[in-house]
Amino acid sequence: MQTKIAFLLVLLLSGCNYSPDKNTKSHPRNDLIKTEGEMVAELTAPPNVPAPVGNRPAKKLKVELEIVERESELSDGVKYIFWTFGGSVPGSFIRGRVGDEVEFTLENHPDNKLPHNIDLHAVTGQGGGAEASFVAPGHKKTFTFKLINPGLYVYHCATAPVGMHIANGMYGLILVEPEGGLPPVDREYYVMQGDFYTKGNYGDPGLQPFDMQKAIAEHADYVVFNGKVGALTGDKALTAKVGETVRLFVGNGGPNIVSSFHVIGEVFDKVYVEGGDLINENIQTTLIPAGGAAIVDFRVEVPSTLILVDHSIFRAFNKGALGMLKVSGDRNDKVFSGEVLSGIYRPEGNVIQEISPSEPKPVRAVALSKAEKIKLGQQIYDRSCFACHQPDGQGLPNAFPPLAKADYLNEDVDRAIAAVIRGLSGEITVNGKKYHSVMPAQVLTDEETASVLTYIYNSWGNNGTEVTPEMVSKIRNSK
Amino acid sequence: MRMLGALFVILFSVGFKGYAVAELVEIEGGSYLPSYGLKTGSQVDVESFYIDRTPVTNREFLEFVRDNQEWQRTNVKGIFAEKSYLQHWTSDLEILQGQEDFPVINVSWFAAKAYCKSKGLRLPKLNEWEMVAMASHDKKDAREDPEFTKFILSSYEKPKTYLKKVRLEEPNMYGVYDIHGMVWEWVEDFNSVIISGESRKEGDDGLFCAAGSVGASDLSNYAFFMRYAFRASLKANYTIKNLGFRCAK
Numbered sequence: 052m053q054t055k056i057a058f059l060l061v062l063l064l065s066g067c068n069y070s071p072d073k074n075t076k077s078h079p080r081n082d083l084i085k086t087e088g089e090m091v092a093e094l095t096a097p098p099n100v101p102a103p104v105g106n107r108p109a110k111k112l113k114v115e116l117e118i119v120e121r122e123s124e125l126s127d128g129v130k131y132i133f134w135t136f137g138g139s140v141p142g143s144f145i146r147g148r149v150g151d152e153v154e155f156t157l158e159n160h161p162d163n164k165l166p167h168n169i170d171l172h173a174v175t176g177q178g179g180g181a182e183a184s185f186v187a188p189g190h191k192k193t194f195t196f197k198l199i200n201p202g203l204y205v206y207h208c209a210t211a212p213v214g215m216h217i218a219n220g221m222y223g224l225i226l227v228e229p230e231g232g233l234p235p236v237d238r239e240y241y242v243m244q245g246d247f248y249t250k251g252n253y254g255d256p257g258l259q260p261f262d263m264q265k266a267i268a269e270h271a272d273y274v275v276f277n278g279k280v281g282a283l284t285g286d287k288a289l290t291a292k293v294g295e296t297v298r299l300f301v302g303n304g305g306p307n308i309v310s311s312f313h314v315i316g317e318v319f320d321k322v323y324v325e326g327g328d329l330i331n332e333n334i335q336t337t338l339i340p341a342g343g344a345a346i347v348d349f350r351v352e353v354p355s356t357l358i359l360v361d362h363s364i365f366r367a368f369n370k371g372a373l374g375m376l377k378v379s380g381d382r383n384d385k386v387f388s389g390e391v392l393s394g395i396y397r398p399e400g401n402v403i404q405e406i407s408p409s410e411p412k413p414v415r416a417v418a419l420s421k422a423e424k425i426k427l428g429q430q431i432y433d434r435s436c437f438a439c440h441q442p443d444g445q446g447l448p449n450a451f452p453p454l455a456k457a458d459y460l461n462e463d464v465d466r467a468i469a470a471v472i473r474g475l476s477g478e479i480t481v482n483g484k485k486y487h488s489v490m491p492a493q494v495l496t497d498e499e500t501a502s503v504l505t506y507i508y509n510s511w512g513n514n515g516t517e518v519t520p521e522m523v524s525k526i527r528n529s530k
Numbered sequence: 531m532r533m534l535g536a537l538f539v540i541l542f543s544v545g546f547k548g549y550a551v552a553e554l555v556e557i558e559g560g561s562y563l564p565s566y567g568l569k570t571g572s573q574v575d576v577e578s579f580y581i582d583r584t585p586v587t588n589r590e591f592l593e594f595v596r597d598n599q600e601w602q603r604t605n606v607k608g609i610f611a612e613k614s615y616l617q618h619w620t621s622d623l624e625i626l627q628g629q630e631d632f633p634v635i636n637v638s639w640f641a642a643k644a645y646c647k648s649k650g651l652r653l654p655k656l657n658e659w660e661m662v663a664m665a666s667h668d669k670k671d672a673r674e675d676p677e678f679t680k681f682i683l684s685s686y687e688k689p690k691t692y693l694k695k696v697r698l699e700e701p702n703m704y705g706v707y708d709i710h711g712m713v714w715e716w717v718e719d720f721n722s723v724i725i726s727g728e729s730r731k732e733g734d735d736g737l738f739c740a741a742g743s744v745g746a747s748d749l750s751n752y753a754f755f756m757r758y759a760f761r762a763s764l765k766a767n768y769t770i771k772n773l774g775f776r777c778a779k
Contacts, residue, residue, distance in 0.1 A: 120689065132689070161614070162771060164686060164689065164691075186763065187763035187764055189769075260680075
């Protein structure tokens with residue numbers, strides 16, 4: 052007692068911003084919470100989360116999770132063999148409350164080739180359950196644990212080689228709500244980042260095997276939300292209405308890369324830092340460690356498409372770490388007016404940026420058919436173009452011109468080719484509206500350029516032009 | 531003398547069966563540093579032995595259960611094999627047509643052991659099996675060859691590799707077929723290298739994860755991690771879709 056007082060005195064004297072209330076409060080003995088009754092846990096695939104616990108009492112909670120090794124898409128046209136908890140990457144979302152006694156059954160599907168297990172960071176006990184749950188294909192293991200620390204926790208497979216099991220998608224989130232539950236919000240979503248290492252480079256089509264060397268070197272080919280490039284864009288975007296409160300449960304499975312999680316066009320009203328009790332307010336970007344998580348809450352005030360990114364930004368635009376939250380509803384010009392006035396400002400003249408100065412790759416020997424060009428073109432469009440020109444070529448008013456039924460595009464194919472390979476800046480008029488933007492030169496081969504333009508010309512009511520690599524080559528060489 | 535023995539074994543299996551599926555090949559003994567090989571750096575010594583050129587096939591195993599009724603699906607005791615024992619067969623003595631020369635799967639360690647015993651053979655020991663598995667088609671120890679490791683790793687990810695005939699791929703330099711890329715294989719002492727399911731626990735057996743990076747002598751060889759993890763997950767009565775065996779002597 053005496054030492055405690057002396058300690059306190061020292062702190063007071065030293066002028067430290069010390070809050071005796073918070074720091075001397077002993078941690079609650081949640082291990083003593085009694086359970087009443089039992090229930091089967093609702094499990095959900097991302098981006099959905101199970102219903103909140105509300106003020107239900109602590110219960111015996113039965114969780115059954117099946118491990119499935121399966122082939123799926125990592126990006127359009129890129130296949131990968133994922134190892135999953137519950138069939139999805141990230142794995143099923145598990146939601147309980149503090150004091151729950153979980154009876155956890157891990158099932159390893161008979162078609163799987165490998166043994167697996169689960170380490171839940173919410174578990175206090177040997178390996179987070181890894182040893183108790185180690186299970187051969189075609190078998191299942193049951194173990195029990197009590198949830199004694201509230202928060203948002205990562206779970207993952209911890210079977211050797213651990214890095215490979217995680218790199219193949221074996222992670223997910225378990226939420227332990229405090230007594231009485233988290234404050235209610237209008238919408239909750241589940242988003243989890245992960246990095247992937249493939250034999251081919253980003254976008255190389257076909258079945259891509261895992262590349263152990265790249266994983267050890269931490270050279271990720273893909274950094275994605277919810278297991279796939281585009282898992283949260285276009286018609287799979289998250290949605291909300293103006294005036295609603297949104298909560299994102301954001302995890303990072305890694306295996307290697309730490310996330311600078313940011314939502315473009317929004318400020319987080321509240322961040323449950325690292326998924327724990329500490330609440331920080333008015334946050335632009337929150338760091339999410341590999342094997343960690345955060346809860347972010349915000350109210351959406353104006354209609355817009357919010358862009359979820361890892362603000363280590365090349366990952367967002369070149370490796371896939373990009374998602375969308377579409378907010379619909381009425382404008383609020385006080386909060387955001389949109390563009391009020393535009394003019395030309397050119398202190399240094401026109402400068403067009405190039406994405407990379409490297410030479411484009413040579414063309415292949417056999418020419419692609421129109422249908423093949425459209426297929427390849429769509430993949431290129433979905434990687435390189437849609438962020439500005441939007442999934443249906445509708446553009447963004449006052450920022451990026453439309454491609455759909457666009458006179459500027461349909462009038463002059465050579466001009467369109469030049470825009471793609473050399474970039475474009477300055478004022479142009481599209482369908483009667485003026486745009487002042489800068490489009491960077493795209494580093495694409497002649498064939499890729501021809502394919503993406505053919506796709507664009509054959510979509511959304513455009514004139515059906517087929518562009519050939521020769522046409523592109525002609526423009527490229529006519530400087 | 532040893533040569534004579536080898537000749538005898540080969541003649542025996544070829545001559546008496548009429549087809550050359552159960553052929554054995556002699557593996558010269560020696561020492562090597564196993565991949566689990568440990569802080570001690572201690573080598574393992576392997577005496578010369580014989581091993582089947584291919585995994586045991588459905589056809590061969592059918593012959594065995596025909597002669598040994600206690601190993602038929604309906605007769606086998608639960609402590610010796612799980613319910614999924616030979617469940618890919620259509621009945622006690624019927625194989626799905628076309629799968630005769632696929633490797634037999636869904637067999638327990640007890641069943642595999644009984645099979646080998648009936649032929650006057652035994653299951654290979656872990657150190658024997660691993661020694662054969664180190665070889666590529668042109669190197670005795672190809673563990674340093676990144677392409678070899680990549681090939682093995684990718685085969686561990688490929689589903690349903692048990693659905694093909696044995697002996698279609700190139701053999702390794704011993705003339706042994708399908709030791710990688712087909713099925714996991716039982717070894718006599720599958721549970722001798724003690725690895726807990728918790729792969730990161732510090733301790734004498736700290737093989738994996740952080741502990742593993744100190745303990746394992748061959749960091750790049752992740753393929754062996756997976757084999758050891760797989761073996762560690764087994765019990766002797768387990769029968770698994772991706773798990774077969776071959777015999778040794």
